[in-house]
Amino acid sequence: MEAALREEIRQLAEEAFHRRLISGYGDGPTKNEYQIVFKGKPRHLPLKRARAFLDNLILRSRVRKASSV
Numbered sequence: 001m002e003a004a005l006r007e008e009i010r011q012l013a014e015e016a017f018h019r020r021l022i023s024g025y026g027d028g029p030t031k032n033e034y035q036i037v038f039k040g041k042p043r044h045l046p047l048k049r050a051r052a053f054l055d056n057l058i059l060r061s062r063v064r065k066a067s068s069v
Contacts, residue, residue, distance in 0.1 A: 002047070005048070006027075006034070006047065009047060009050050009054065012051065012055065013025035013034070013050075013054055015054075016054050016058055021038075021061055022036055022038050022057070024036075028044045028045070032047060033045060033047070034050035036050060036053065
């Protein structure tokens, strides 16, 4: 279960990185955390919070893009 969640987070982080929403990502210092570099600052988030953070970031990006079209 944790491995599947971590893989989902990695995919979301990769998408956010390619959209230039974050500047870096990777495993956190503990197995229950994921590191996301946002606005130049590394954040170590619990896995569920990392997934929610990335989901929201990508969703807001899509909404902004759709509203500007």
